[in-house]
Amino acid sequence: MDSTKRRFTKEEFARRGDAVYENDIRPKLKSEDEGKFAAIDIESGIYEIDIDELEAGNRLRARIPEAQIWMVRVGLRYVHRFGGRERQETS
Structure with missing residues (x-):
C-alpha cells in the first residue's frame, strides 16, 4: 500500500x-x-x-520517496486514450 499522504485537493494538485x-x-x-x-x-x-510511465514514476520515487507525482505525456494533451476506434459516420 502506498504510504504517501495527499497534501493537496485534486484541483490544486x-x-x-x-x-x-x-x-x-x-x-x-x-x-x-x-x-x-x-x-x-x-x-x-x-x-x-x-x-515507460512506471519507470519514470519509480525513478522519481527512488529519488524522492514522498513525491507528489503528476504524470504528463510530453507533447500530448492526455496521458492515456480510452476507446479503440474512430467514430464511423452513418449515411
Whole structure:
C-alpha cells in the first residue's frame, strides 16, 4: 500500500502539476522526448522522463520517496486514450 499522504485537493494538485510542467519543464524538453512520460514532483519540480510511465514514476520515487507525482505525456494533451476506434459516420 502506498504510504504517501495527499497534501493537496485534486484541483490544486492538477493546477500545480500543470504549472510546473508548462513553466519549468516543457521549455527544456527536446523533440525526441515527444510521447514520453514526465513524472513530476509537484512540490520540488524534480522530474524523470521515460518512454515507460512506471519507470519514470519509480525513478522519481527512488529519488524522492514522498513525491507528489503528476504524470504528463510530453507533447500530448492526455496521458492515456480510452476507446479503440474512430467514430464511423452513418449515411
